[in-house]
Amino acid sequence: MFNDLTSNASLLPSRRRFLQQSSLGFGSVALASMLAEQQAKGAPAPLNPMALRPSLFAPKVKSVIWLFMTGAPSQVDTWDYKPELQKRNGEPLPGSDSKTGFFTTSGKILKSPFDWKQHGESGSWVSGIFPHLSQHVDKMAFIHSMHLKANNHAPASMELMCGDSQPGRPSAGAWLTYGLGTENQNLPSFVVMHERRPRGDDQIWSAGFLPKSYQALTLDARRNGVIDNLSRSTMESAAQQRSSLDLIKEMNQQHAQLRAPQTDLAARINSFELAYRMQTDAPEALDLTHESDATKKLYGLDNKTCEVFARQCLTARRLVERGVRFVQIFAGKNAGGDGAVDDVPWDGHNNIETNHRSCGAATDQPAAALLADLAGRGLLDETLVIWGGEFGRTSDSQGSVGRDHNPKGFTIWMAGGGIKAGVHHGATDEFGYKAVENKVHVNDLHATLLHLLGLDHEKLTYRHNGRDYRLTDLGGRVINEILA
């Protein structure tokens, strides 16, 4: 989650492994030569090994906020309007197959129970569960043809975030911080917020085989988003701590002088100073009390139904404002009493209407406020907001009024810098069942994400167990159709 102070200043393959895994030899020599190379590329060359790494080409955005709708919203009840579905409720679903869902579906069409209207200049259709977000459709680029392989929550969430449904690969947030470093040395670069932990847990935001410096920092809403060990021990005063840190620094410097110029010794000396600064900077970033009442109201902090997500979205804005690279919020709240479990709130197996009304109400206003607030502050141009779940849902019913998992076609939207606003890319079939037109694979989504941050997905690699891994594995195509 933080830049590794020792090693990650390099993307140079020959030195990288040596530096990341060992503290042997004369790392500083290697480091000096690395910095020289970066300098040659026009990068700033501070003697701080935590230096921000330059993008390969001009980035469109600096930060990403990923609103992860945990449990998988139904495309045909949110953003993918299908008149045929409304007309043919209860009829057999043409092309329905038994392999798409996770459990068993009826094979009969279930119409969307919501009112659909067109919005904005783009005339985008939005279901009635998003009265606030529908005001912002002209900021969004919709991808209606997302698809992936896994058809259960944990593996699909891993596939969506890490490119593979088996655990062990690094997630997009880890890759990005590995590729770019961080803008703000005093804050974590990769932050995950959740209430109940989503199904799949840490494996969804894993640093995988990347160095642990790219781990996410998780803020648990149930613990009021506390960062462990951030506060000074009650056993000592601020002056005592400072005096102690001065001593530690002095002794460490003497120790380092007597040893080979190992960068990790220097890095650890540095890490105490950073930690000291974090003690003040991080609480400031997470403190919402100084936000105006208007802002709090805009997000819905005063609204019990969406209060938690409101706080998370407002925190996300404050974090990207301060240079945090990647913020991910796992969201949704099912108060519909339809049996969906808290760790997958959007999972409307039993009743799509009550489930999605509840999850919509818990997420709509804060997400819309985030777009408005970012835009108002001129931050939307340098931020990418992504909204979506781990897959979609079946167009036929499960039980009588529920929908099963459907990885074969679902909708994700993006808004922010570099995005062509108001476009609709790709399409599902006339029933919204499967992506058929301009299909977008997870690898494509990731390639586009990296592209917007100025990285080439084919060049961002990491050597592990004999192979140069990429976030996009062997695939990936930048979706130019949604780029401005």
Next chain:
Amino acid sequence: MTVATRAHFLSAFIIFAAVASCSWAAAADLPAEQIAFFESKIRPVLAEHCYGCHSEQAQEKGKLKAGLLVDSQQGLMSGGETGPALIPGKSSDSLLIKAIRHEIKDGEMPPKGKLPESVIADLTKWIEMGAPDPRVAAAPVVKTKRTIDVEAGKDWWAFKPLTQPGLPAVKNAAWVRTPADFFILAKQEAAGLTPSKIASKEKLLRRVTFDLTGLAPTPEERAAFLNDNSADAYAKLIDRLLESPKYGERWARHWLDVVRFAESGGYEFDGFRPGAFHYRDWVIKAMNNDMPYDEFVRMQLAGDQIKPGQYDGASATGFLVAGPYPGQITAKTVEKIRYDQLDDMVSTIGSGFLGLTMACMRCHDHKFDPLPQRDYYGIAAALATTVHSPSQIDLSFAETQKKLAVHNQAGAPLQAALKKFEAEELPKRYEAWQRDQLPKLQSTAPWQVFDVQSATAQSARLMSDRDGHVIYTGNKVKDDIYTIKVVTHQKGVRAFRLDALSDPTLPSKGPGLSDNGNFVLGDVKIIAKPMDAKNKAKAVTLKLKAAQVSFEQKGYEFAKTIDANPGTGWGVAPQMGKDHAAVYAIDGEAVGFDGGTAFEIQLRFTNFFGLGRIRLAFNNGSELAKIADAEDMQNLRELRVLSDAKAAPANVTRWFSRFDERAQQLTAAVTEHERKRPQPVLTEVYTTKAGGQDVFFLRRGEVDRKEGKASPNFIQVLMRSGDAEKKWVPPPEENKTAVHPRLSLANWMTDAQAGGGPLLARVIVNRLWRQHFGRGIVPTSNDFGTQGEKPTHPELLDYLASELVKNGWRLKPIHRLIVLSSVYTQSGEVNPASLQTDPENHLWAQRPARRLEAEAIRDTLLQLGGKLDVKMYGPSETSNESSRRSVYLRVKRSELVPFMTMFDAPEPNQSIGDRGNTTVPTQALAVMNSPFVHDLAAQLLNRIHATKPSSTEAVISKAYEFALCRLPEPHETQRMLAFIEQQTQLLGSKPDSARQAQREFCHALLCLNEFIYVD
């Protein structure tokens, strides 16, 4: 796994053929581009659309249609019922083309729908080309461009046989302490470098104590070592450390990284595996006992075969199943999940044992190393019959076996007497009884009590008596399944009755086994099948109705035993201590097969205890019997049916014994003896179990693109001759079961002459070196292939590997070779010359300080605070606050311990050979601010004061001794005194400000680089 030779050959053939790159697979005379066309355009189509009904495999499964095989050239040419499928060069005359163009009425192929026009065009083109087909048996070699040349691949350094390098000549022979030094020094001298001087005794003590045990030397150990001026003081120290049980705990943890050890399934729900810790304990014991490494590997691959039913065998194969596995599976995902599981095993075996990266080979040949896809599927096939399971394993297997032998011996005369009686006396007596007694006897009770054949449970020990009771005798657990087998020759069975009986011997008189006498019966399942093997009727699971019950607890109603939800069930609180009964009626036709019916009755108890005393009865009258109706043993009516059917006397003994004193005595003697059968002490071990299905070759690794069955075989590039694997995978001989394929794999893996042994040895000695120096001789510990880094000292590596094999694969002698060497014991002082010549220290002209691993940091903090609980083994600690060594902390995939991962403990999802070593501010925050470190600093100070230090200087001195294994320099003492003084002032007039200031000093000491960077 028994495979008929022919099928074996054929399946192997299909696999060879399926990989274009397997050099011996291609036909002799076909041009490469024709083979390429066939492989890319024709075979996939045939495999996907036709093999289902027209292949050897379809034939084996009885699914072959029209007698046509299209999975071989011969099959297509000789054709099926309607003649040859194709005529080379004449597409329009070929039946195949007509069929796929849907020109044959009722013979449209494939039946599911017409193929795309482009595919039809390809097939047409292919036949016009003359239908070139490489799928002919054992043809000579033709290389296509993607061929992997396994023979040429053997030239790669890692795949060569072990050399036994001689010791190189060195100038400064006085520096050499162990043979390892010759190899190091020779290279240094060649580069004009000189090694650093030997480190001080204090530094050596701290270094080697951490390296071998993961803990700090105590002040007593320091004093003892410093005072020992004998020449072999250091060697004695090494002996002591290698004999310490802490050595096993330290080195087991290194191994657990390699084998991605965890105790839960990951994915959704991350189900905990309570019996998984046995593997961890087994590794610790193996390390401490210096188990030979070849045995260590063999046990992990096939311990369940080498020591079947035994605790250490089952614990060892916990290795295979330690990987992630989803907690929610449906029929749609089960197959992919299975192949993912096999992939996890194959990859871990490849990286962990052999330093080969095999994960990519699920989809294609290795892109860089001479490893064809066949090698991957060969190992996967060896694992095909391996699934995971929590198993009940006998902790004292040998003892139980001994007791059983005694028991069986004692029982033999009883069995013999019964047999003799059945042969010699019974027929006459039975005949007389049928004639004289049977007509007079009557049995009309609506309920007939089953004379129980067998009663077993997953955990509980059950026995049955001749009055139809099933009686619990020990080993109760919550969650158990009782399986009771009964038979009847009567027909028209319409209902079953379950008596849950109270008994003074049960807790609170029962009938349940919980302390208050209650039970919760979660689900009941009854399977009926014919007794007579000649009756081909299928087994059926009976559909049951909850007809009647004596009493049901609120919320625990009787009907919940048949609601297909084992989580809910029947209980009887508060009416414990009484007899209870319940009646299940069959929902539908009455049951009874010709030749008799066997019922398997499964009682599943969930989240609560089971029953202590049971009786089962059935009802086959014209009316459904009620609970209050009378019961009678079934025997008489069984005998009547058997008598009518003129059954042979030997088949009736069991029933007849109830009416014949002599028969009863003899059967009772046997039963009575069986009741005393010695019972094992069972414990739950998460391990391997037989199961699973054949493994198929997957095109691009996708489960819906199967191409022929894989058969066990291993890494060809590591074999010394082309057909060498026959040595390890012998075809089964007559009347003999084949060698278990995993045992074959284990034998191959550890064969130092002709199998994987040389590489296996190189990889492990490199791991030892890596943990002692921070970097392996091969810096990429898990990759000895061409993408890994080459060894800095190849001869040294081979020397160590040869020594390992020569010394019976024991690791401790290799540790000695390393830690007693000069290269290990030299200091980390910088040598300006080497800075120039060898900036990355490849030649080891000094040994720099290394940071401790997460476990060592945490364990040492606990140790310094006097809090370390040295208890070994057993279930994992669920609390991160536990004071036990970190190797015993629970490894749950979704909830890794933050302190561990912060200091680079890896995620246990893939084999990790080289942990990262990052420095991040969260680590600094943890040592600066966490209550854990502050508390231990306070505890450390308490320990120091317990030594009654005479002054603040003495406190400082003692603290250095504890934490850093040295005494402070005078200037350090001065600085620390000033610090304590400053802190005291900052604390102001608090009563214990002096003590608090000292605590701050102890805390600062634990934050120092010197504390976690060991010289």
